[in-house]
Amino acid sequence: xxxxxxxxxxxxxxxxxxxxxxxxxxxxxxxxxxxxxxxxxxxxxxxxxxxxxxxxxxxxxxxxxxxxxxxxxxxxxxxxxxxxxxxxxxxxxxxxxxxxxxxxxxxxxxxxxxxxxxxxxxxxxxxxxxxxxxxxxxxxxxxxxxxxxxxxxxxxxxxxxxxxxxxxxxxxxxxxxxxxxxxxxxxxxxxxxxxxxxxxxxxxxxxxxxxxxxxxxxxxxxxxxxxxxxxxxxxxxxxxxxxxxxxxxxxxxxxxx
Amino acid sequence: xxxxxxxxxxxxxxxxxxxxxxxxxxxxxxxxxxxxxxxxxxxxxxxxxxxxxxxxxxxxxxxxxxxxxxxxxxxxxxxxxxxxxxxxxxxxxxxxxxxxxxxxxxxxxxxxxxxxxxxxxxxxxxxxxxxxxxxxxxxxxxxxxxxxxxxxxxxxxxxxxxxxxxxxxxxxxxxxxxxxxxxxxxxxxxxxxxxxxxxxxxxxxxxxxxxxxxxxxxxxxxxxxxxxxxxxxxxxxxxxxxxxxxxxxxxxxxxxxxxxxxxxxxxxxxxxxxxxxxxxxxxxxxxxxxxxxxxxxxxxxxxxxxxxxxxxxxxxxxxxxxxxxxxxxxxxxxxxxxxxxxxxxxxxxxxxxxxxxxxxxxxxxxxxxxxxxxxxxxxxxxxxxxxxxxxxxxxxxxxxxxxxxxxxxxxxxxxxxxxxxxxxxxxxxxxxxxxxxxxxx
Ligand code: HEM
Numbered sequence: 001x002x003x004x005x006x007x008x009x010x011x012x013x014x015x016x017x018x019x020x021x022x023x024x025x026x027x028x029x030x031x032x033x034x035x036x037x038x039x040x041x042x043x044x045x046x047x048x049x050x051x052x053x054x055x056x057x058x059x060x061x062x063x064x065x066x067x068x069x070x071x072x073x074x075x076x077x078x079x080x081x082x083x084x085x086x087x088x089x090x091x092x093x094x095x096x097x098x099x100x101x102x103x104x105x106x107x108x109x110x111x112x113x114x115x116x117x118x119x120x121x122x123x124x125x126x127x128x129x130x131x132x133x134x135x136x137x138x139x140x141x142x143x144x145x146x147x148x149x150x151x152x153x154x155x156x157x158x159x160x161x162x163x164x165x166x167x168x169x170x171x172x173x174x175x176x177x178x179x180x181x182x183x184x185x186x187x188x189x190x191x192x193x194x195x196x197x198x199x200x201x202x203x204x205x206x207x208x209x210x211x212x213x214x215x216x217x218x219x220x221x222x223x224x225x226x227x228x229x230x231x232x233x234x235x236x237x238x239x240x241x242x243x244x245x246x247x248x249x250x251x252x253x254x255x256x257x
Numbered sequence: 258x259x260x261x262x263x264x265x266x267x268x269x270x271x272x273x274x275x276x277x278x279x280x281x282x283x284x285x286x287x288x289x290x291x292x293x294x295x296x297x298x299x300x301x302x303x304x305x306x307x308x309x310x311x312x313x314x315x316x317x318x319x320x321x322x323x324x325x326x327x328x329x330x331x332x333x334x335x336x337x338x339x340x341x342x343x344x345x346x347x348x349x350x351x352x353x354x355x356x357x358x359x360x361x362x363x364x365x366x367x368x369x370x371x372x373x374x375x376x377x378x379x380x381x382x383x384x385x386x387x388x389x390x391x392x393x394x395x396x397x398x399x400x401x402x403x404x405x406x407x408x409x410x411x412x413x414x415x416x417x418x419x420x421x422x423x424x425x426x427x428x429x430x431x432x433x434x435x436x437x438x439x440x441x442x443x444x445x446x447x448x449x450x451x452x453x454x455x456x457x458x459x460x461x462x463x464x465x466x467x468x469x470x471x472x473x474x475x476x477x478x479x480x481x482x483x484x485x486x487x488x489x490x491x492x493x494x495x496x497x498x499x500x501x502x503x504x505x506x507x508x509x510x511x512x513x514x515x516x517x518x519x520x521x522x523x524x525x526x527x528x529x530x531x532x533x534x535x536x537x538x539x540x541x542x543x544x545x546x547x548x549x550x551x552x553x554x555x556x557x558x559x560x561x562x563x564x565x566x567x568x569x570x571x572x573x574x575x576x577x578x579x580x581x582x583x584x585x586x587x588x589x590x591x592x593x594x595x596x597x598x599x600x601x602x603x604x605x606x607x608x609x610x611x612x613x614x615x616x617x618x619x620x621x622x623x624x625x626x627x628x629x630x631x632x633x634x635x636x637x638x639x640x641x642x643x644x645x646x647x648x649x650x651x652x653x654x655x656x657x658x659x660x661x662x663x664x665x666x667x668x669x670x671x672x673x674x675x676x677x678x679x680x681x682x683x684x685x686x687x688x689x690x691x692x693x694x695x696x697x698x
Contacts, residue, residue: 028444041443048437050447053418056411057454064455068462088476095473105466112400113462115491119404120411126547127415129531129540136523143519150491157489164397166477171496172488175508178695186505187696215479254533256435 040244042252049253054128058121063240065114069152070233072107075100080159082225084218087161111153118149130254138246141239148236155228158221166216169224173216176207183207264387265322272325275381276314279374283307286370299367306374313381327385328576337574342500343681345565349557353548360537364417376409386576392564396472401490401563408556418535432534484568484581493562494555500570501676503697511673515550518666522547525663527654546667554673589686596627621691628689632698640664 007013008021022031032043048054079098080090094101122142125131131139158169181188184205192199202214212219247253284307291300316324356363363369380402383389393402422432475481488496498507522543531540565572567579590599597605608620622629643664644652652660679685689698 022444025442028442031444038444038448041447044440044442045447046437047439047441048434050441050450051437052450053414054434056414057450060451060454061458064458068459091473095470102466105469105471106462108471109400109465109469110462112397116400116404116407120407123411123551124415127419128533128535130533131523132526132529132532133523139523140520143516146519147516153491154489160473161477163474163477163481163483164472166479167483167486168489171486172492175495175504178504179509180505183505183509185695186509187694190694217479255438256432256534257532
């Protein structure tokens with residue numbers, strides 16, 4: 001017996017896959033139905049729905065990049081410490097000393113790429129009119145995913161704690177200072193005055209809530225780290241699950257009637 | 258401009274590779290045109306082009322700074338003097354309009370290929386300019402260069418399918434997508450495609466990570482403000498809007514409206530046609546609105562904000578040195594100033610000191626009356642007016658609420674280009690300016 005066959009007829013292999021190799025029609029159907037990862041897909045699909053010229057595989061590439069970011073991100077978390085003392089030095093060491101410091105490059109460029117592919121995916125969905133009934137709500141979920149992708153990128157931008165990082169976040173979060181009514185430089189913030197006491201100050205406004213401080217500092221680093229590594233990825237993972245589920249429930253990839 | 262020689266030595270190696278890449282790309286294209294599509298004439302053209310690229314590559318690699326192919330100084334100077342926010346915006350608008358109107362011409366593979374090569378060649382020649390390449394090759398800016406080429410490619414891919422479908426639909430045929438109607442098994446057809454995509458993306462990402470180091474500047478310091486201070490590139494469109502609007506609008510209200518508008522889109526577009534295939538003719542209105550928002554108000558602003566805005570957020574030509582000492586004269590006026598002082602030749606209305614709150618509020622309203630009336634007309638009178646004129650059909654089909662949401666979103670979206678035009682033509686700063694409650698518009 002060839003070695004491959006020994007493996008495939010072993011009890012271990014069979015306990016994992018429970019069916020022969022997907023070489024004939026029957027087993028190609030069975031594999032789709034019994035494999036946890038593959039059962040996300042239908043068993044058969046219209047040829048047009050998998051044409052690269054139609055979907056550009058862009059949603060798939062975006063999801064793959066999300067997975068790459070998850071894996072490289074977890075590995076980076078083993079190394080990086082989000083404190084004023086260590087953040088910058090850890091990143092510096094990733095560049096200069098640590099073997100596999102390339103993880104940082106993979107993570108950063110993967111993040112940029114994910115922003116771009118999300119836009120391209122949305123562009124494709126628009127151009128094929130795939131947001132029209134019955135897929136309206138999946139488009140809405142998509143918009144939230146787009147927002148989460150941008151926020152993931154934005155919160156991650158701060159973590160290297162270099163000049164590029166804190167000033168980009170400073171410029172970005174300064175906007176919150178001007179939130180109408182809730183930002184202390186925003187229009188109408190004077191309205192929230194109770195008994196002559198101004199409720200909205202630089203220590204209580206929308207920007208303070210975002211940064212955890214009056215300026216981008218240690219509290220911000222901690223806040224963004226937790227958002228970046230836990231809160232937003234969890235939210236995104238949940239919405240991705242719903243997004244994919246809806247693609248199936250809305251009748252699969254869109255196509256002409 | 259400074260020490261060009263040293264810099265050119267640095268980029269020469271990269272440019273040599275770049276032109277060699279172009280040469281190989283076109284040699285392959287020539288073979289395809291000759292063998293597959295049987296167009297020997299075009300095959301010859303691209304072979305010649307390929308040879309020219311090889312010559313450029315060897316010039317770049319020759320080891321002498323003077324030989325590295327570049328745009329003539331006079332051309333760069335000309336581009337620098339001509340470029341400015343106005344010309345940039347009008348130019349990109351004109352370009353996109355031409356591309357749209359003559360899309361049948363531009364989607365032809367040979368035309369698209371010519372344009373791609375033209376873009377890549379200009380890019381290569383520009384890269385030999387120190388100022389240009391110092392900005393474009395900045396590690397975090399590289400993705401935007403990629404974005405531009407990807408967008409060009411995918412827009413071409415989508416438009417060429419839409420053009421075919423529009424033609425077929427005119428002839429009463431179903432769209433191309435309908436022809437691939439039969440079902441196939443997901444294993445192997447889709448699963449293998451996905452696997453190949455995954456491998457390709459991984460390879461691409463690895464190469465990118467190996468050849469381009471992630472940026473790391475000096476340790477953070479809250480006292481040393483860099484000039485310019487820029488948000489991450491995907492938010493630079495918003496930062497560019499700060500030139501025209503205060504942060505509460507450009508940074509908070511407009512982005513919220515973009516998100517809201519995108520979410521509302523499927524519920525506003527009541528056109529049932531064009532669902533599940535590429536088409537333009539069948540859904541021209543929604544197509545144009547989306548493309549205008551995406552390209553004009555998002556992508557071109559990001560490119561402008563990243564590549565052409567330097568210290569103090571001043572505009573710099575693509576080949577211009579980012580001098581922090583460049584001064585731009587700002588002579589902008591508020592509408593009340595224009596109305597009361599310039600037009601009526603009177604002082605601005607001011608409440609006398611110690612007058613009651615009511616009088617003060619009234620005076621502010623009087624002072625701002627011209628702007629408030631204009632805004633009122635724009636946001637309150639215009640939607641119903643449009644409903645009974647050019648949007649009559651829309652109004653009939655959409656009903657009151659949906660129509661109102663759509664027209665208001667569109668009018669708010671247009672506040673940006675309108676404000677730009679008002680700034681450039683009459684130096685308008687604010688239409689309404691009530692510093693008393695930090696409200697400037
Ligand atoms: C994190 C980001 C996202 C991921 C990973 C993702 C993933 C996917 C995948 C894998 C598909 C299957 C078809 C395809 O690959 O094109 C899909 C379909 C879809 N996506 Fe997304 N998506 C994301 C964001 C978005 C955004 C931003 C939008 C729109 C605003 C959107 C709207 C849709 C819609 C409407 C479909 C159904 C398309 C059809 O049936 O043709 N998604 N998405």
